[in-house]
Amino acid sequence: MARTAGSHSDITGPRVRAAALKLFAQHGYAAVSMRQIARDVGVQAGALYNYTPDKQTLLFDLMRNHMHELMQARQELPAPEDAQSALEQFTRFHLQFHAERPDEVFIAYMELRNLNPENFAEIETLRRRYEDALEDILKTGVASGQFQVHDTKIAAMAVIAMLTGVNTWFRQGGRLSLGEVEKIYWDMVRKSVHA
Amino acid sequence: MARTAGSHSDITGPRVRAAALKLFAQHGYAAVSMRQIARDVGVQAGALYNYTPDKQTLLFDLMRNHMHELMQARQELPAPEDAQSALEQFTRFHLQFHAERPDEVFIAYMELRNLNPENFAEIETLRRRYEDALEDILKTGVASGQFQVHDTKIAAMAVIAMLTGVNTWFRQGGRLSLGEVEKIYWDMVRKSVHA
DNA sequence: GTCTATATGAAGATAGAC
């Protein structure tokens, strides 16, 4: 149980992932070298390979972890009463979750093409499941007459694009608080699918 | 006036830009080598430097050209009668222009961080001017009572994000025609800012 | 677990012949 001297696996591992996350978000996966990540962590490049088999897996783990946390957090939300409150809950949840993780979100959207085919398929499955969750809300609302949209699939994509776009400009401590942003976007989302 | 034999500047130049556009969109600027571009064009890597001083300028020229064409095309639209028709015109124009140029749009959004600071500033100025054009439409509509939004700046960002998101899934010849997509999105945009 | 050293390859860009 006691670790040998010089054994820092439990602390270095997270630091490697944190450095990779920050650097990938800043400069892009392809533009960041393992040496840069190592320098940021404070080790030599070779030492990184104690924590990841290769650079590709490092990227994939960051993206998979992000998507799993997204799905997990969503499943822990309380059950809403009707489609309207489900949509409001989804809107506020999406904005909050994404505002807290700008780097993860950026990578999850920008680095898809740098995943190898198998890894890409896994991430896409998770993303698709998230989109389907929103579409289910819209379908319920259309069925109950609360919403009116021409195509629930397209409407779900439109709403998610609108909400995720917040990350291109929103900064904590800026002109608007997250609460104000939530209110503004919920107003627009609500109206956009209104019957 | 007559060109010397073996002089293909007028044809090779566009081919270099076309290859760079396609490859940058597919794999990302940082992941594409000058040798790959050269292979795609059918020349040796050194020959590319007859058409661009360096790789960075090649990227910048593609993005600047795209933004200039965007601004130009918008300015050639007929003057709309009121805010509502101006917003519909903007919506349809944005969808059409972007659907015709998926690679350019992709690069313009994904490769901003690979521009050097001066080039980035120039592109951002153009992008900002486009966003301001939409915000002006919203301001006019709010002033006339046709629209109601909490914040015209945020609403403009939300609408643009929603519309640009179409490029992540829309393909010519897919389930929906561009005309149908225009109708669906115009319906959502119209309602989202409705008084 | 981390280091130094290195194998192996590829990158951006330039020089000079044709």
Added chain:
DNA sequence: GTCTATCTTCATATAGAC
């Protein structure tokens, strides 16, 4: 304008000492 050849630097990844 394009070629071949090359300079220089950097990349991912591994081997073996400590």
